[in-house]
Amino acid sequence: MISSPSIILVKPQLAENIGMVGRAMLNCGLTDLRLVKPREDHLGKKGIRACAGADDVMRSAQIFPTVAKAVADFNTVYAATARSRDIVKPVLGPKDCMAATIKAHARQEKVAFMFGREKSGLTNVDLSYADAIVTIPVNPAFSSLNLAQSVMVLAYEWFQHTPQADSFEIPDGTNAPKARKKDLLAFLGLLEKNLAERGFFDSVPDKRPKMVQNIRHLFQRLSLSHAEILTLHGIIKTLQKRKKNDKSV
Amino acid sequence: MISSPSIILVKPQLAENIGMVGRAMLNCGLTDLRLVKPREDHLGKKGIRACAGADDVMRSAQIFPTVAKAVADFNTVYAATARSRDIVKPVLGPKDCMAATIKAHARQEKVAFMFGREKSGLTNVDLSYADAIVTIPVNPAFSSLNLAQSVMVLAYEWFQHTPQADSFEIPDGTNAPKARKKDLLAFLGLLEKNLAERGFFDSVPDKRPKMVQNIRHLFQRLSLSHAEILTLHGIIKTLQKRKKNDKSV
Numbered sequence: 001m002i003s004s005p006s007i008i009l010v011k012p013q014l015a016e017n018i019g020m021v022g023r024a025m026l027n028c029g030l031t032d033l034r035l036v037k038p039r040e041d042h043l044g045k046k047g048i049r050a051c052a053g054a055d056d057v058m059r060s061a062q063i064f065p066t067v068a069k070a071v072a073d074f075n076t077v078y079a080a081t082a083r084s085r086d087i088v089k090p091v092l093g094p095k096d097c098m099a100a101t102i103k104a105h106a107r108q109e110k111v112a113f114m115f116g117r118e119k120s121g122l123t124n125v126d127l128s129y130a131d132a133i134v135t136i137p138v139n140p141a142f143s144s145l146n147l148a149q150s151v152m153v154l155a156y157e158w159f160q161h162t163p164q165a166d167s168f169e170i171p172d173g174t175n176a177p178k179a180r181k182k183d184l185l186a187f188l189g190l191l192e193k194n195l196a197e198r199g200f201f202d203s204v205p206d207k208r209p210k211m212v213q214n215i216r217h218l219f220q221r222l223s224l225s226h227a228e229i230l231t232l233h234g235i236i237k238t239l240q241k242r243k244k245n246d247k248s249v
Numbered sequence: 250m251i252s253s254p255s256i257i258l259v260k261p262q263l264a265e266n267i268g269m270v271g272r273a274m275l276n277c278g279l280t281d282l283r284l285v286k287p288r289e290d291h292l293g294k295k296g297i298r299a300c301a302g303a304d305d306v307m308r309s310a311q312i313f314p315t316v317a318k319a320v321a322d323f324n325t326v327y328a329a330t331a332r333s334r335d336i337v338k339p340v341l342g343p344k345d346c347m348a349a350t351i352k353a354h355a356r357q358e359k360v361a362f363m364f365g366r367e368k369s370g371l372t373n374v375d376l377s378y379a380d381a382i383v384t385i386p387v388n389p390a391f392s393s394l395n396l397a398q399s400v401m402v403l404a405y406e407w408f409q410h411t412p413q414a415d416s417f418e419i420p421d422g423t424n425a426p427k428a429r430k431k432d433l434l435a436f437l438g439l440l441e442k443n444l445a446e447r448g449f450f451d452s453v454p455d456k457r458p459k460m461v462q463n464i465r466h467l468f469q470r471l472s473l474s475h476a477e478i479l480t481l482h483g484i485i486k487t488l489q490k491r492k493k494n495d496k497s498v
Contacts, residue, residue: 026391027387027388027392027394027398029387052393056393104439111308137409138405138408139276139277139278139413141328142276142302142303144301145276146269147270149273149397149401152402153401153405154389156385159387172257223252238437
């Protein structure tokens, strides 16, 4: 089993935010949530609705009376805060923090990320329990992040540093199998023939090879599926028909 | 002025979510929000409260009747979705998507990220307006992200790819100036003298140099500030005093 960091919320005010934190955590594979003196019952309607199915994270969340008790069994605690204070503590960005977390896990150490209450964040007293500060680089003119958003960004960055993310399969978008070259070439040949028969190249006969080449490049670039080639055949065929009410010619 | 991508929300259901999206956008320096057929008034109480001060983003948001109209002036539209569908479209992770966005901006092109409604995401019809899909790698067992969380992750990744993030100053934590070596050494000398006078090294006199070295390493590692050295002087002095009610000795 892969170790994952814990999330500690110090005196969160709204159950809804706790729920959104739970959801964000599970989105990124985190499951250990700790609450220091939450103001509202996180297992009430608002919290459970906001967690959107991450009920297990919510129900297994532990409640602590003090920060000291909540951090007791961790080797490293990172305090998430944007504020610079007159304290001597290392400050890391999310990526460096996660790289350090992965290394700590490899040493069998336990790591937690600690977040303050919605309105005012972590106090200097809370910060005295942390080894380092982790700061999310954001717009300096509007830097106050929603609690669950802060958790999301750190949890997301953590997930990107895990083997899980490496093995995360980004589908290549070619669910429909790409057409074989011979089908593509047959279509292109038919298109060229039809165009030639209708005088497409007549005004500039010497430019025909270059024009054909450009058309081939264009359709090649589309990485067409077999089904799409059939569609294009149908389009060409249809365009050659007369309009339904067209009495001309 | 640095170009930044736009955010298009297709048929968002809750004004509160639009507000949270606005907040997340401004947190990461994004300001152009477009809404396709929002169900609720995003400028109502819930939306404005949720945007937490990003009122300008909310008030300048444009409303469109169709996706086609909302995307009309963009060169590239990325659809944010986790679903794999039977469509032939490139799929990018957030980092690759942002790298491509930065390049597109350098070519003076306009880029948008499009998000679907909370419950059901983007439809296949919506997706037909997109150039590519951007997928956020998350826990495959619980991959449904809150709308504003999805926006936050992409906006955050975008911000990390901008020069703004490079110039974002992560404070080095040494707000209080680090002590000069002579003050540290004076303190270490005093500590050693006081320990020696009280018999700290008596039982193992030949190990004294090694013990002193270890103590020096320990305090060196702390990167003490001048104020902290004064505090340590105070601690040593105080520890040598008798307890207030101690009648012994």
